[in-house]
Amino acid sequence: MTFIAQFNYWVAMALLAIGLYIVIARGNLVKKLVGLAIFQTSVYLLYISAGKIIGGTAPIIAQGLAVYSNPLPHVLILTAIVVGVATLALGLALVVRIKEAYGTIEEDDIHSQDEER
Amino acid sequence: MIAQHFPALQVVVPLMAAPLCVLLRNARLAWAMALAVSWAMVFVAGSLLARVLQEGVISYALGSWEPPWGIEYRIDPLNAFVLVLVSLVGALVISYSRESVDHEVRREQHYLFYAAYLLCLAGLLGIAITGDAFNVFVFLEISSLSTYVLIALGRDRRALTASYQYLIMGTIGATFIVIGVGLLYLMTGTLNMHDLSQRLPAVEHTRPVLAALAFLTVGISLKLALFPLHLWLPNAYAFAPSMVTAFLAATATKVAVYLLLRFFFTVFGAPLVLGEMPLPEILLALSLAAMFAMSIVATFQDDVKRMLAYSSVAQIGYITLGVSTGTAAGLTGTVVHLFNHGITKGALFLLLGCMAMGMKRVTLQHMRGIGRIMPVTTFGVVIGGLGLIGVPLTAGFVSKWYLVLGALERGWWWVAVLILASSLLAVVYVWRIVEAAYFKPPGEQVARLREAPLSMLVPAWAMIAATVYFGVDTRFTAGVAARVAELLLGGFR
Numbered sequence: 001m002t003f004i005a006q007f008n009y010w011v012a013m014a015l016l017a018i019g020l021y022i023v024i025a026r027g028n029l030v031k032k033l034v035g036l037a038i039f040q041t042s043v044y045l046l047y048i049s050a051g052k053i054i055g056g057t058a059p060i061i062a063q064g065l066a067v068y069s070n071p072l073p074h075v076l077i078l079t080a081i082v083v084g085v086a087t088l089a090l091g092l093a094l095v096v097r098i099k100e101a102y103g104t105i106e107e108d109d110i111h112s113q114d115e116e117r
Numbered sequence: 118m119i120a121q122h123f124p125a126l127q128v129v130v131p132l133m134a135a136p137l138c139v140l141l142r143n144a145r146l147a148w149a150m151a152l153a154v155s156w157a158m159v160f161v162a163g164s165l166l167a168r169v170l171q172e173g174v175i176s177y178a179l180g181s182w183e184p185p186w187g188i189e190y191r192i193d194p195l196n197a198f199v200l201v202l203v204s205l206v207g208a209l210v211i212s213y214s215r216e217s218v219d220h221e222v223r224r225e226q227h228y229l230f231y232a233a234y235l236l237c238l239a240g241l242l243g244i245a246i247t248g249d250a251f252n253v254f255v256f257l258e259i260s261s262l263s264t265y266v267l268i269a270l271g272r273d274r275r276a277l278t279a280s281y282q283y284l285i286m287g288t289i290g291a292t293f294i295v296i297g298v299g300l301l302y303l304m305t306g307t308l309n310m311h312d313l314s315q316r317l318p319a320v321e322h323t324r325p326v327l328a329a330l331a332f333l334t335v336g337i338s339l340k341l342a343l344f345p346l347h348l349w350l351p352n353a354y355a356f357a358p359s360m361v362t363a364f365l366a367a368t369a370t371k372v373a374v375y376l377l378l379r380f381f382f383t384v385f386g387a388p389l390v391l392g393e394m395p396l397p398e399i400l401l402a403l404s405l406a407a408m409f410a411m412s413i414v415a416t417f418q419d420d421v422k423r424m425l426a427y428s429s430v431a432q433i434g435y436i437t438l439g440v441s442t443g444t445a446a447g448l449t450g451t452v453v454h455l456f457n458h459g460i461t462k463g464a465l466f467l468l469l470g471c472m473a474m475g476m477k478r479v480t481l482q483h484m485r486g487i488g489r490i491m492p493v494t495t496f497g498v499v500i501g502g503l504g505l506i507g508v509p510l511t512a513g514f515v516s517k518w519y520l521v522l523g524a525l526e527r528g529w530w531w532v533a534v535l536i537l538a539s540s541l542l543a544v545v546y547v548w549r550i551v552e553a554a555y556f557k558p559p560g561e562q563v564a565r566l567r568e569a570p571l572s573m574l575v576p577a578w579a580m581i582a583a584t585v586y587f588g589v590d591t592r593f594t595a596g597v598a599a600r601v602a603e604l605l606l607g608g609f610r
Contacts, residue, residue: 043299
């Protein structure tokens with residue numbers, strides 16, 4: 001029962017671990033960024049799950065509405081999403097520059113090129 | 118009247134100046150703007166510190182939204198001290214930067230470079246000044262993203278991979294911090310740090326709060342490059358433009374240390390963090406490992422910037438060691454070393470930047486005999502090096518003195534011995550620089566060099582002079598730090 005009740009949190013933690021694993025295990029710089037994006041997304045889920053009340057509406061004062069979801073986590077996560085997009089964009093821009101400079105985006109190849117010099 | 122709004126201006130002015138720099142699209146104007154803003158920030162930070170020391174904590178409600186609902190800027194002696202450090206280093210570095218940036222960064226990128234610098238400054242000042250836990254994350258990302266850009270503008274192509282690596286590690290660190298903050302919010306329903314500290318004791322022993330402490334500790338440790346989470350640092354420092362290295366070495370990791378102190382002592386409180394959790398033991402072990410392992414690695418480096426980067430990780434070990442003692446003297450050592458190491462390392466990297474004007478990479482091989490060609494610069498490096506070792510009459514001595522006192526007060530006499538022993542390792546790598554600079558005949562490349570221009574030497578030497586001054590007159594640094602330590606511990610132990 002508790003597993004179902006905390007389903008969202010389990011998913012968030014699973015995504016967290018999956019994202020982190022991709023960042024560590026993959027040598028391709030773009031795939032690493034994909035892992036990083038999944039890793040960050042897990043946090044969005046964590047926040048939003050806590051703010052949501054089943055059956056709750058948006059926090060608007062109107063007749064017949066009594067149960068509201070907490071708007072604050074949603075707002076925070078909007079900010080976090082913007083940050084995540086900026087990070088991803090900058091990361092991809094760096095990968096483009098790395099590709100221009102090294103001719104590859106595989107970590108091992110980049111290391112071996114640096115070793116040679 | 119305007120002094121009322123200094124807390125907001127401290128962050129808003131550089132934040133607004135950055136897009137203006139981009140609009141100016143002119144290297145000289147952008148530099149002049151960055152210069153004016155940086156020095157204005159020194160004035161603002163200085164007057165805030167003076168006010169805090171006289172009148173006590175300043176609470177500023179941003180946009181007049183009352184805390185704890187609105188974002189509060191809360192300034193006490195600790196963050197006022199950090200604000201002064203960051204803005205002062207920023208101002209000196211930007212005064213120095215014109216010739217160095219001309220030399221190291223492509224001309225058409227200059228105005229963007231200064232815009233990124235201003236954003237980084239705004240982010241770092243923001244982290245230090247804000248009293249809102251989520252706001253910390255936002256400023257952290259502003260400063261981090263601009264830092265990645267600044268590092269990637271280095272001449273060597275390895276600057277790109279260094280920046281990428283830092284982006285990955287930095288984002289993991291920042292995300293851990295958001296998770297920690299999120300868990301705290303779930304348990305208390307507030308994001309205001311002061312409010313958190315009031316509400317946390319009621320739920321202190323629940324699992325989410327302890328998990329939050331763990332996430333925050335690891336996340337912040339990544340940003341402050343605590344051994345073994347320092348892997349991003351050596352390459353980032355080695356390949357970034359000289360001015361960026363100096364700025365980051367003196368401010369970025371220091372602000373992260375401030376954040377650690379803030380969460381440990383203000384939000385969670387010393388009794389939980391140092392009393393019940395095994396954090397002192399963990400911090401002590403990692404600090405000692407950093408001091409020894411990184412100093413030894415530093416002695417084997419040929420690239421001098423890299424050598425000093427590893428030395429930075431070792432010095433961060435001293436800073437966290439002070440936290441682990443949990444005594445007033447140890448914490449005083451931590452706070453003083455924040456400042457002292459900041460200016461010492463900043464000065465050293467600025468002087469290396471002077472040398473980098475004439476050579477592609479500053480290696481021990483390239484700098485042979487440079488003491489005769491660039492006497493003023495090299496002599497500065499020697500004094501800075503003595504500061505790293507902690508020779509009396511330099512600022513480094515003062516901080517190590519307090520750290521040793523802290524260790525002894527705790528009864529850890531063997532730690533005190535280890536602090537002294539690790540200083541001997543610093544002697545080895547500083548000696549390698551001295552040997553190459555003074556006792557080797559100048560090579561062909563070095564013979565063609567000239568002394569650096571005054572516009573670079575004056576700011577760099579101002580910082581070197583400061584390391585000597587604060588090694589002799591400790592009223593300001595140790596005085597403020599002792600007050601801060603008292604405040605942080607709040608009667609603990």
